Amino acid sequence: MNRKSAKFDRKLEEILREAAAVFRSLGYHQASMRDIAHATGVSLAGLYYYSPSKKHLLYLIQRHAFEELLASARAALDLIVDPVERLRTFVRLHLQFFLEHPNEMKVLTHEEESLEDDLRREVNAIKKVYYQLCYHQVEALKQARNLAGLNTRLAVLSLFGMMNWIYTWYNPKVDPDSVAMTQLMTGIFLNGITGAWGRGAVERATAGPAVRVSGPGNGEQRSRRGNGAGTPANGHSVGRGSPLSRPGRRAPITS
């Protein structure tokens, strides 16, 4: 029950990688299980030994990617105190992951709404924590630099817009690497929110309850009842207790 589980996980991971590539180039809904079967070399029916449904493949890809993104950001931010350098690091890690995993990047950003109900909520819970981690960095910057009028929500979402939109245009043959991209985008963003171009600039009083920053506590997802699919004859309920499929619980946000 040790080697077998490891083998299962290795192959599942490979399937997820290939599925991400297929989802990227065809889009989740247009891609068929037959496409994925062909890309992986596994038969159509064989796919269902590793995942109970097509939805679940997307779910695993998204959760896996988001958790990696979140974990790397947390680990790195733990070692830095300067607010500016923290934000720069967050941006760098985000861009680095995106440019190194273009398939997962697109699946994460373009197929946001392709999941439903439980699975969607679970991914959104991780995303929200990740968002708030960034939010806290910008908020800290706002305090440190006395940026009284800054609408943090809008600033953060604009930053994510710059970064996430990349999947629509980035061309590794033409565009700079992630380090240079980080310089560019942190440059725009930091200059952008601290400067005071024209009237009003980056301000707006309505910082309201827009985004419910419920304190820096970690927004971990609570225990789920099954996977909402009634545990099929195959061995996996959420993925058979493998590392990939365990929800994974980590240290609270450090900021």
Added chain:
Amino acid sequence: MNRKSAKFDRKLEEILREAAAVFRSLGYHQASMRDIAHATGVSLAGLYYYSPSKKHLLYLIQRHAFEELLASARAALDLIVDPVERLRTFVRLHLQFFLEHPNEMKVLTHEEESLEDDLRREVNAIKKVYYQLCYHQVEALKQARNLAGLNTRLAVLSLFGMMNWIYTWYNPKVDPDSVAMTQLMTGIFLNGITGAWGRGAVERATAGPAVRVSGPGNGEQRSRRGNGAGTPANGHSVGRGSPLSRPGRRAPITS
């Protein structure tokens, strides 16, 4: 052949509006022609009297929106000379259109790749002209302000990222209107590219031939041979010569 054509066009426009709403909430590929039929009150078969295919509906929605966007930007920019004010205006019009037409906005940005071949190319031709219009504004700003190291391509695409990403988060009940959004985003962008935060900042030598700005000439699409669907028994080849379906040719870019 006058009143009848006008009636046809009115109903087609209504169908396009409803279809855009359906595409927005369900996504293009998940939305069925039956969904659109139900939303418009027209029968499933009746839909095919107004559009030869589902693809063509998406095509018309996208082309219509892009042409309106492009026309309004051109008209407004004609009256302004200050580079900063020109860029500000471009951003304001873009955001205004997006916030006033959220259905078309999402269909434009999220369903970029849902079209194929001819139809896709035709929409992309308009989009490219629109992109270059913005590119020229930023390039003019670069000259006017001596922003030697600025990678215009990356700056422009970052700006579009900020603006286009809005469809994933904008909530009219919580977020400011288009005027305030314009202030915020032009603030970030103008401060962003003119400032000099940290080392390197918004610079990179590789401004190369990345995007082929083929002079300010308009990139109009040339005459197409039919609509690639062999003119079905119904009256429409590309939409029956109505205002909506005519490619539309306009004045060259003013900058």
Added chain:
DNA sequence: ATGAAAGTCGAACGAACGTTCGATTAAGGT
């Protein structure tokens, strides 16, 4: 060697899809 478990697959099922067909009704010019 043997038997249970893990892994794999061809073939099929039922549902949903975009599109078409033939027919019917409504409008509008003469």
Added chain:
DNA sequence: ACCTTAATCGAACGTTCGTTCGACTTTCAT
């Protein structure tokens, strides 16, 4: 009144989809 054309629709066709089933092969601890 008549006839052409516009406008509309129910019913179906052929295809593709996600998923399932039952049987087959491989793996490996005993």
